[in-house]
Amino acid sequence: MFHIFCPYCQEYREEEEFHPSGQAHLVRPADPASVSDEEWGDYLFFRDNPRGIHHEMWVHRLGCRKFFNITRDTATYEILETYRMGEQPSITAANAEVRREQGVQTADGGWQTVGAQPENSRLNEETPS
């Protein structure tokens, strides 16, 4: 179970109250009629799938019901920061390593390191019945 910091409620809440809503910072073409089919298709259907730092939109659906952004490591499931809509991430793929080496805690969004690895790997293995 993750503890996720809601930047609107301004406290940590259980993962159960949240729902992921896909990649963050997508920009809708200002004039849809003038873009090519390929550009429009990219905007509509194609999403990044990086291994490592990723920015996602989540919604605090059972709390304040606001959307916000999360910077997350897709390889470790570590949530690095949360920030409001309209704000920019302070951790990106470009600066993540530097920050990690310096041990910098990120913005008000909070520094979150709830491991997603089960304490016991056998939990993930099927038990023969």
Next chain:
Amino acid sequence: MSEAHSEASVGNAATFDTHPGADAGVTPESPLQWSRVQGHVTEEGGAAEQIRVVERPFLGHLVLRGGAITLDEAVRAELGVSLPGKPLGLVLDAEGSRSVQWVSPDEWLVIVPAGEEFELENRLRARLGDAHFAIVNVGGGQTLLELSGEKARELLMKSVTYDVHEHGLPVGKAVGTVFAKTSVVLRRPSEERFELVIRRSFADYCVRWLRDAGREYGLRVASASP
């Protein structure tokens, strides 16, 4: 049918009174009507238990949306309390029967005694005038349960993921969270009392959950007279 005082038009919005009164020939049924028919709810009164759950049906629930500064002025003028500006704030008026709760940065929940919400909505609309705001009467969609007694906190610990200890949920705080796999607004209006604002359609489910979780404490669900 006398409709004289049950409809109004303030600004560009039509409002109507959801409590038409006895003369209208409509008998209101509480969201716990089915639970009552099933014998899960008793009338108020009787010996004190370790936990007491009282239904407060038919209260006036209004959702206010808009900018904090604009709404604060109007709410202070009409209700005499200031809008809680900090996240998760809950304020009550001097009598303790009217409350304003922070829901999100641009959304507040106002709960007032039954029948007051129609007049309040009209007065707020008149006062807010052309400001950018929205008021929605959500009283038909949700209802309120009051929890009290020495074991009330223990019962909540079994039912919500939120930290209901004194430091997590002090007096004057209200949170939206998960209650028994459904949504709830959990409020702490006073030292000895918790409030659950639940969905109308989930009311019977919630009451049956509470009865089951509270069996070891001799829990009883009572109904306040409307």
